[in-house]
Amino acid sequence: MRTVTGRTDHVVIVGAGLAGLAAALHLAGTGRRVTVVERAGVPGGRAGLHVFGGYRIDTGPTVLTMPELVDEALSAVGESLAERLDLIPLHPAYQARFADGSVLDVHTDAAAMEQEVRRFAGPEEAAGYRRLRRWLAEVYRAEMHRFIDANFDSPLGLLSPELARLAVLGGFGRLGPAIGRFLADERLRRVFSFQALYAGLDPRRALAVYAVISYMDTVNGVWFPRGGMHAVPTALADAAAGAGVTFHYNAEVTELERRGDRIVALRTSDGSRIAADAFVLTPDLPVAHDLLGHRPRRRLRWSPSAVVLHAGTTRGWFNAHHTISFGTAWHGTFAEIIRDGRLMSDPSLLITRPTATDPTLAPADRELHYVLAPCPNLRTGPIDWGRIGSAYRDELLGTLERRGFTGFGAAIEAQQMVTPVDWAAQGHAAGTPFSAAHTFAQTGPFRPRNLVRGLANAVLAGSGTTPGVGVPPVLLSGKLAAQRITG
Numbered sequence: 001m002r003t004v005t006g007r008t009d010h011v012v013i014v015g016a017g018l019a020g021l022a023a024a025l026h027l028a029g030t031g032r033r034v035t036v037v038e039r040a041g042v043p044g045g046r047a048g049l050h051v052f053g054g055y056r057i058d059t060g061p062t063v064l065t066m067p068e069l070v071d072e073a074l075s076a077v078g079e080s081l082a083e084r085l086d087l088i089p090l091h092p093a094y095q096a097r098f099a100d101g102s103v104l105d106v107h108t109d110a111a112a113m114e115q116e117v118r119r120f121a122g123p124e125e126a127a128g129y130r131r132l133r134r135w136l137a138e139v140y141r142a143e144m145h146r147f148i149d150a151n152f153d154s155p156l157g158l159l160s161p162e163l164a165r166l167a168v169l170g171g172f173g174r175l176g177p178a179i180g181r182f183l184a185d186e187r188l189r190r191v192f193s194f195q196a197l198y199a200g201l202d203p204r205r206a207l208a209v210y211a212v213i214s215y216m217d218t219v220n221g222v223w224f225p226r227g228g229m230h231a232v233p234t235a236l237a238d239a240a241a242g243a244g245v246t247f248h249y250n251a252e253v254t255e256l257e258r259r260g261d262r263i264v265a266l267r268t269s270d271g272s273r274i275a276a277d278a279f280v281l282t283p284d285l286p287v288a289h290d291l292l293g294h295r296p297r298r299r300l301r302w303s304p305s306a307v308v309l310h311a312g313t314t315r316g317w318f319n320a321h322h323t324i325s326f327g328t329a330w331h332g333t334f335a336e337i338i339r340d341g342r343l344m345s346d347p348s349l350l351i352t353r354p355t356a357t358d359p360t361l362a363p364a365d366r367e368l369h370y371v372l373a374p375c376p377n378l379r380t381g382p383i384d385w386g387r388i389g390s391a392y393r394d395e396l397l398g399t400l401e402r403r404g405f406t407g408f409g410a411a412i413e414a415q416q417m418v419t420p421v422d423w424a425a426q427g428h429a430a431g432t433p434f435s436a437a438h439t440f441a442q443t444g445p446f447r448p449r450n451l452v453r454g455l456a457n458a459v460l461a462g463s464g465t466t467p468g469v470g471v472p473p474v475l476l477s478g479k480l481a482a483q484r485i486t487g
Contacts, residue, residue, distance in 0.1 A: 002153050003487045004457045007277040009033060011485060012266060014253050014291075015282035017045020018471065019461040021236035022073045022478025023280050028243040029076030030486045035274060036245060037266065039252035043237035045282070046426075046433055047471075049230035053414035054363040055312040058229040060433065062352040062370055063322065065216040066472040067223055070232060073475060077243035084235035086226040088357050093222035095320035096191050097403065099328040105320075106191060108221045121185040132182035132192065135169065136215040142166040143209055148467045151480050152445035166209065175211060176204035190326055192218060194348065197374055199469055200303025200437025202334035207440060216472060224321060224357045232471075248272065256291050261456045278457040280481050284435060285448060285464035287427045292452060300442065302377050303434035303469065304337045305420040309371040309396060312414035316353060316367040317405045323351040325403050337374055341381030343392070347373050347399065366413070371396060378420050378431035385419040393417050435463040443468075450481050459484045 011027050013020045016038035024034045042049065046060035064087070071081035081087070091112075092105035104120050107113040110133060118126035146162040170178050179193050193203035195213040225231040241247060251268040256279070258264065265275040281288045289296055327333070327346035336342045352370040355362045362368045373396055376383065385392075397409040420431030429435065436442050450465045452458040461481035467473045 001151050001483070001487070002451060003484050004278050004451075004459060006262065006457060008457075008485050010035070010276045011278045011280060012037060012274055012276040013280040013282065014266070015045055015462070016040075016043035016233070016237060016247065016249075017282055017462065018047055018233060018236070018474045019463075019478040019481070020045070020280065020282040021233055021240060022475045023282070023461050023481045024240045024245045024478075025073045025076045025236060025243070026479050026482035027485060028240060028245050029078075030482075032485070034240070034245045035248065035276065036240070037248045037251050037253055037268060037274065039250070039269075041249050042234075043247070044230055044233040047229055047233050049228065050416070052416065053312055055310075055366070055368050055414055056228055056230075056361045057310045057368065057370070057416070058354070059418075061229055061471050062350075062354070063217070064223045064225065064229065064232065064471060065220060066475075069472050069475040070236070073236060073479065074239050077239055079239045079242075084239060085231060087223040088226060090222045090224055090321050090357065092320060093217060094191075094322045094324055095318065096187070096324045096326065098187050098326050099403075102187065104187070104191065106218060108219055113218070117188065121188060125183060125185050125188060128182040128184070129188070132179065133219060135182065136211055136219055139166065139169055139171055139209065139211050140215040140219075142169060143171065143212060147209065147444055148212065148473065149476050149480075151450070151466065151483060155445040169208075171207070171209040171211075173208045174204060175206040175208045178208040178211065186330075187326070190330060190348075191324070194324065197304065197334065198434055200301070200338075200434055201439070202331075202338055204331060204334070206438070207443065209443070210438065213470070222322070224354065226358050228354060228358065228361055248274070253291060256293075258455075261454060263455060263458055278459070278485050280459050280461055280478075280485070281452075282460070282462045282478075284428050284462065285460075286429045288460060288464075292455070292458070294454070296448070297453075300429075300436045300448070301439055302379055302430035303432050303437040304374050304380070305377040305423060305430070305432035305434070307373045307375050307392065307396070307420075308418040309369075309373075309393060310416045310418075311369045311371065311408075311412045312362060313367045313369060313408070313411040314365075314413055315407070315411050316356065317408070318353075319356060321353060321356045323353070325349045325351060325400075337376045338380065341376040341383075343375055343381075343383070344373070347396075349373050349396075349399070351400075351405075371400065375420065378424060380430075383420070385421045389417060389419055429464075434469050436469075438468055450477070450484060
């Protein structure tokens with residue numbers, strides 16, 4: 001494995017998001033002196049916190065899987081997840097609601113889910129679920145440590161027994177047909193493949209290796225931290241500070257000083273200059289490239305974006321923490337947002353109600369909802385969100401009303417809507433929080449590398465580089481960046 005060259009006694013990390021915090025912990029655990037520079041006033045990055053009207057809203061991810069990766073980062077400095085976080089397992093992990101009125105509770109416990117599938121779709125589908133669960137576990141074991149949790153110096157790094165096993169399992173075929181080998185019920189196929197959309201792909205066309213996301217969601221378990229998702233970066237930052245990591249908040253990096261093929265210092269908006277031996281850059285790729293002063297060699301394809309409506313309401317609907325509301329349409333909607341740059345005509349929505357698990361996130365007798373609607377990014381669909389934003393919000397409310405959330409609009413007492421324009425203003429390429437799509441050409445060793453071409457002491461971390469998008473991959477990206485420094 002290639003590493004940065006020269007001394008690495010003092011490392012500066014740009015960004016206190018999950019990737020930067022994971023890198024800080026893994027580096028501090030090896031005795032490096034670590035400084036983290038963050039433009040916001042708190043840690044978290046995309047996993048931020050916004051408080052309004054007594055509601056505590058998570059501004060980024062709402063689904064926590066693979067908490068063992070949080071524990072791994074904390075253990076680098078001698079701490080543990082159990083000491084820092086109160087994680088609540090979600091049962092069910094999701095509730096799937098379909099246009100025909102049917103409802104499926106998605107359990108991560110094998111016996112409970114098999115029984116639920118049998119009730120929902122009959123014994124043959126229950127047997128198919130058992131086979132699918134075994135296949136998902138095999139795919140996960142074959143790819144986790146050699147394909148996801150791995151630094152690549154070239155595509156030759158893929159050559160391994162695990163890769164051969166992954167090929168035998170059908171991992172390099174298409175996800176939709178792979179799921180279809182086990183399940184005939186189209187509704188069940190949706191439940192085990194929709195996750196590909198957040199990797200930027202149509203589930204029919206995504207590589208089957210991305211079944212690993214379904215494994216994380218439907219087999220390994222889903223949790224929620226008491227206090228909200230922002231409790232995760234808060235815990236990581238507190239542990240890092242306790243291990244001697246220095247944090248500079250409210251300090252935006254404006255310049256990187258270079259001397260030959262090395263960065264020697266950075267300058268911030270408050271006039272500070274911080275020198276170091278090595279640097280980890282975690283902003284989204286275009287921001288990192290601007291700081292580095294060079295253009296990437298290739299043009300990347302960006303994932304679809306999302307509109308998110310945060311709504312504080314006077315009542316709740318259904319009992320689930322996470323609800324997936326599927327429309328009648330399915331395959332055509334992906335072409336609309338990925339290929340045609342149009343809004344979904346019959347959207348599938350993720351509705352998260354964190355107060356179902358932690359009522360303290362809202363005022364007394366109130367509920368907090370997070371409604372996510374996939375939409376085109378600004379490159380694919382240059383929609384005038386300033387003009388249509390309020391109309392689209394009303395359209396979303398109408399869709400929720402028709403799907404059983406009766407009176408949702410009338411119950412809202414506080415709201416905030418985030419569109420691709422808002423994501424772009426935060427520095428996210430093409431106005432998407434999901435970064436570069438996981439096409440074959442942007443997967444594994446073909447994804448933008450975390451070593452920076454032309455620089456001997458700079459490393460990238462975050463969702464745009466290895467291994468990719470989502471809370472688990474981003475935590476791993478910080479660990480992999482640290483390994484590029486420590487060896």
